[in-house]
Structures are given as structure tokens and as C-alpha cells.
Amino acid sequence: MASSPSFGPSPLLAFPGAVAVPPAGDTPTEGGGSTGPGVAWHYGDPMVEQRAAERGAVLLDGWTAGTVTVTGPDRLSWLHNLTTQHVADLPDGTVTQALVLSPQGHVEHEMVFVELGGTVRLLTEPGAAGPLADYLTRMTFWSKVETVDSSADLATLTVRGTDAVTVVSAALGVTVPEPGRAVVIETPPGPGVLLRGPSGSGTEGDVVLSLPRAAVGAVASALRPAGAVPAGTWAADALSIAARRPRFGIDNDARTIPNEMPWLHTAVHLQKGCYRGQETVARVHNLGRPPRRLVLLNLDGSADRLPETGDPVTLPGGRAVGRVGSVAYHHEDGPIALALVKRTVDASTALLAGPVDAAVDPTDVADDAAGAPLSAIDHRAFRSVARG
Template identity: 50%
Template sequence: MESPLLQVPGAVPADAPDQEIAAHYGEPTAEQRALESGRAFVDRSDRGVVRVPGPDRLSWLHSLLSQHLERLRPGEATQALLLSPNGHIEHHLHLVDDGEAVWAHVEPGTAPALTEFLDRMRFLLRVEVEDISDSYAVVTVPEGTEAEGPAFPDLAGTTTRIVRRDALPGLAERLRSAGVRPAGLWAYEALRIAEHRPRFGLDTDHRSIPHEMGWIEEAVHLEKGCYRGQETVARVHNLGRPPRRLVFLHLDGSVDRLPAHGDPVDIPGGRTVGFVGSAARHHELGPIALALVKRTVPVDVELLAGGVAAAQEVVVSPDTGANAKIELRRQAAHRG
């Protein structure tokens, strides 16, 4: 469903899978600076929204997802993964419970498949599963913004809210009247990449497992009971290491293009060792990207990302797994 904010003067549609929202509103760099300093909001209404009401909702989701949810407190936001039986990531959910229902926002276009799977797993439990993406929208706003609907922590200095879709234009106008400008997805993605935060479907592929992405600390509870895909998580954590690891790339700023999603990542000599996930131009760091590479790639070797020279920064340690402590060296976004 195309966002009404695409009708704002200067709005330019983003590329797939985000073509229903704006990439920018004519001033990408200024929008990024404003977002980083708490003076912008981002329309992310192409994301899917799923609601799960019913008295059995938390124990039921606890049995299916990677996160410990049985004692999730109202208003407490968390993340969770739905894994395949072999431990591959099928969905990445941002969750919050409001005391009556669990709300989740997910990647664009994935809510129908998630809802269909969850609906098949209800059996006789007292839960319902609703894909409400047509009625509710996701928007990222400065911390402290008053708005109805569930709230989730997001980029530094921001909060993501789920609001009624028909209320989105009014919220946008109220924010603009208060001096908070719209920022496009390019701004959001640049800051997300700078914070070393992978995005499902862009920085992952069909073989990705939680340890590779650094989601063990945020979206997986290692001491909870059985759930789909748990055997792979436990085996990697206790006995082995994942085959790949997420890296942050500082790209050569003298090149006038960014590598595309899916471009190969090579080491000197031409051997392909991974692929590019997300790439963006950061207003201070310059061109940056996230990539998934083989675990055995030395951490100090220079890479080529889609033919662009790149220096890597560790996000997921090569020693992840085998009961090693995961060290996510997240770099906070610089404030402009």
C-alpha cells in the first residue's frame, strides 16, 4: 500500500522492497543529519504489522520463537526470530505486549506468510493472529514524541511507533508544525548500517543463522526451552562456529557508486568470500556497507565489495560460537 507521504513535495520512492515509501524528500544529507539530531521522523509504513491477542499468546509465542516471552511485561519491547527446523532465519520480529495483545512489526511483504504460519500453529489454544498491515503503519519518531500505539526503541534518539494508518498524515503534519522534518529511508538506512544493525532479507540470505548475524544477544534466549530451530542454535553455541560472520565495511570514497545488494565480496586474488547486504552514504563516515563473509576471512584483510575497495570492521567475531563470548563492537552513530 503506497504511503500517503509519497505525495509530499520532493518525495522520491525508494527501491524494492521499500518502493511504497520515500527514499528521500530532496535533501538526503540534511535529512540524515536531522534524523541523527532528533529533528526528523521516518515513514516506514511499508513494514508489516501483526497482532496476536488472546490469553495464551505469550506462552504460545514462547514455544515457537527464539526469545523468552512467557514473562514479557506490558510495554517491554524485544526482538525474536522464527527459525526453520534447520535453524535458518525465516522471520525477524520486533515485539511488544500491551497487556491484551502482542504487536509485531516485520519486513515489507512478510506479514502474510508469517500470519499464515502462526495461524496453522494455533491448534486449540486461546489466541488469534491478525495481519493488520492495511490498517496500521510503522513510523520512527524522535524520542518523547506523543503518539498512540505500541512503542519500540530504535536508532539512537528515536522510537518506532505503530499508529493507525489513517492517522499517519495527521501525525506527520503535527511533527512538521513542531519543526520535525520528514526524512526518507536513505537517512534511516545510513544510520542503521552505522550502528551495525543487520536487516532481515537484505543482510541475510536463505542460509543465515542467528550466530552469523549477531542476533544471539538481542533476539535469542539461550536458556529457554524447546523451539523450532533450537538444536542448530545450541550446537553452534556449544560445539562449533558458524560458517559466516557479519562485517561492517568502510568503502572507498573515491568511487562514485555504491555496491548493490547481493554483489560479491572478494579478497585479493579474486576469490569470492561473501556478499554485500546493505550499503549507504553516511554524512560523516562516507560510503559504508554491511556484508556477510566466510568466518575464516582474516579480520585485517582488505576486501572488494562489488569491485569497490573496502576495509572491514568486526561486527561478529570469528570466534563466535563454541561457547565463546560474542562481541558486537557497535559503533554509536556520530551526532552532527
């Protein structure tokens, strides 16, 4: 992942018990440092913070996240041609997800896509907005659009958990929209956007606030007494890993294609044509069985360290079969990680994630039937008909 611009420390670091993410090069052995410095690693007890998401709501700090804004009359048709998503006629207030691929179909950019009030907001992982804005600017040509990396002006807060909608509504006095929708909210420094992820994305339960940076501290302070428990990057990573929610720049590599990730179902419109990399996506989808898949790894809890993002996943003999992504200690499952591994690796295969013993979670065993080619025909059906 590209380095994040410097915004100074988050105002949430002033909350009681806040412990900042250690600087780069001083990776926390317990995981959860993938968002980078400037935000809280935890607020005193990351296990309590994780449980709070299952029993109520937690407040996650997106101070270092990125935002690209696109305006102009051609914005939707132009982005439709550049991304994997069908956005040419997107209704106002719609939230979706999109990717930009290389000519070979590798994922180069990932974004949450919000069309609201004549502006598209593209929400990205930390450090990803600058490269995305640069790419879009190069692709402008004669289109009537203006692309701006607005990360210096905008940040995000996310309320996650079973009571997220209730907490946000009570704290801010707003009606929270349905999944896949966004609305404008007013803050003293200026308007912000309140949004929810699209249905089926795994993020539809989250309530996300894209805000002027000057509003973040006040809004966060209003959410706390309404029941949003501040949770650091340790808890955020553990919750995302357990939910198999990959993060761009951490859980993918330069060879990743959408078919290997949940993004195929949330960020790719399979009936849409004419975007860069489409041939690879369509071919692998039609043939079935992509070369790799995203899995959850259960890690040896007796090890004195965790693997690091980018470490190889290997067989005991040393042959590499995958790559480690996000890593964290979970409050129930212990040390866990997401990894991209070869499709043939299953729960019975002994693995090493970096130097740590690991195994694919049994719920992530490959289903070869589900990955069969779309053209496959069960010829037994013909025999049954013939007998009839």
C-alpha cells in the same frame, strides 16, 4: 524479501522536497532503495537528513512495513513455543524482539514483539508480515489464538535521534515510556501504540508509533513542527548501516543463523529450551566462532556505482567469502555496506563487493578470544596455582 502489499503512496510523499523511491528494477545507484516504492527516497538532501539524526531528530516513514496481530488466551504460551524469545509470561506493555528458525537453525522470520492490552503486535520489515502470518496460522492447531496480517490497516512512524523522546512528547502531548515498554495512544481514527525498543538492542533510542493508516498523515504533520525532520530511505539505510543494525530480508540470507548476527543478543533467550532450531543455536554458542559474522564494509568512493544487495563479497582471485546486504552513501563515511562474511576475513583483507573495491571496517576485526568455546580453559591459570 517477499514483495510488499500495495498500500498506495505514503502521505509523507506530499511533504516538501519528497522524491519517491524508484520502482523495482530501477535501483538507485546511491543506495537507500531497499524499502521499496511508495515512500520517500529523500526530501531534497539525504546528507542533511542524516546529520539531523545526530543533532536532533528525524522522522522515518514505515508506510510499507508489516504488522501481524495475535489475540486469544493462549497467545503468549503459543508464541513462546514457536519463537526464540522467552515470552510465556511477558508483562503487559513489554517490547522485545524474536525470531522463528528452521529446524536447522536458519532465520526464517524476525519481528519486534509487543504485548499490550491483550494483543500481540509483531512488527516486521516490508513484505515479511504475510509469510509470518501464514506460518503462524499453519501452526495454530488447537491453540486458542487468532492470527491476522494487519498490514492493510496499520503502519509505523519512527522518530530517531538524540531528541526523539523530547520531540514526540512535545508533539503528541504524551509521556514516552522507557526502553522496552509500550503504551496506547489515542488518534482520531482509533488507538495506536507508542513503543521503544528494548535496552541493548540498538533501537532503544527510537520512538516507534504503530498507527491506523488513516492517522499516519496527521501524526507525521504534528511531529514536523516539533522538530522531527523528515528523512527518506537513503538516510534511514545509511544510519542503520553505520550502527550495524541489520534488516531482515536484506542483511541475511537463507543460511543465516542467529549466532552470525546481533540478533543472538537481542532476539534469542539462551536459557530457554524447546523451540525449533535451538540445537544449532546452542551448539554454535557453546563451541564459539560461528562460520560468518556481520561487518561494515568501507567501499571505494571513486567507483561509479555501488554494489547491490545480494552481490557476492569476493577475494581478488574470485573466491566468494560473503554476501552484500544494505548499501548506502553515508554523510561522513561515504559509501558503506553491511555484509555477512566468513569469520576469518579481517580489515587487512582486500575484497570486492560486487564490482567495487571494499575493506572490512577496522572496528569490526574478528576477536577470536571473544568467540572462543565456552568450555575453553586457560591452563596457564593452573600452572600459576601450582607454582604458588
